[in-house]
Amino acid sequence: MTAALRNYHARMQRVLDHIDRHLDDDLDLDALSGIAAYSKYHFHRQFTATFGLSVHRYVQLARMKRASYRLAYADAQSVTAIAMDAGYDAPDAFARAFRQRFGQSPSSFRKSPDWEPWLAAFEPLDNARSKLMQTIYTADDVTIRDVPATPVAIMEHRGDPATLGATIQRFIAWRKAAGLHPMTHPTFNVWRSERRPASPADYSVDLCVGIDKPTDANGEEVKAGEIPGGRCAVLRVVGHTHNLEPAALYLYRDWLPASGEEARDFPIYCQRLSFFPEVPEHETVAELFLPLK
Structure with a gap:
């Protein structure tokens, strides 16, 4: 791998790590392009070309994955709180988006998740991450x-x-x-x-x-x-x-x-x-x- 390619991968990895660490924050193009040290227009094109997902879609999926884990495994958190943490202004909007993606309402998923649609829904996210996350062990x-x-x-x-x-x-x-x-x-x-x-x-x-x-x-x-x-x-x-x-x-x-x-x-x-x-x-x-x- 050339030094230039290593540098490019490192910049994109910084962006993915920043997204994971700041899912509750405003992850707009200006903020993320600054992390990558690219102009926002160039960054958006490069991100989509590299990961096969737009920045907005990637952030949506990352937030929805965290929300679904909290629904399934953290029953102390209310659906409303989980919806707000996922970036939705109202539980109804979160419920519509959740049902569209997984075929279940958030409350139904919490009680009895249908895991096959869940796995399929996050395959693009997992595929995107695997492009840069291939650790070489020694x-x-x-x-x-x-x-x-x-x-x-x-x-x-x-x-x-x-x-x-x-x-x-x-x-x-x-x-x-x-x-x-x-x-x-x-x-x-x-x-x-x-x-x-x-x-x-x-x-x-x-x-x-x-x-x-x-x-x-x-x-x-x-x-x-x-x-x-x-x-x-x-x-x-x-x-x-x-x-x-x-x-x-x-x-x-x-x-x-x-x-x-x-x-x-x-x-x-x-x-x-x-x-x-x-x-x-x-x-x-x-x-x-x-x-x-």
């Missing part, structure tokens, strides 16, 4: 760490990844009722299958929370288990941690064969250290653990 990014065994409560997700959001909702509601706050009880995902298996029905992941005493299932399908202790290769990922597949592929495909290490008989897993929308997407943090012999 062996220096990987550390070997002795980790202790961690007793966990497990809620299994088995089946189409498009329905994972519903399992996450149940998991969050259950751990809230059980008093297992993420600040005091760590959150893990253990992948039992590939991210995109040949058949969606074969997708398999365990949602886990660290526990220090037996926990009541409260009617949910929750079981006790353990993330075993031992040596692990650890790769820290910062930003847009909803897709950890590139980092996992680096550990398995590149780092492991070159390291001389052997993988232990336990799946790769992650610990999620911060969460969207509590922090902007580019500030979320997760650590991937590859268990070693």
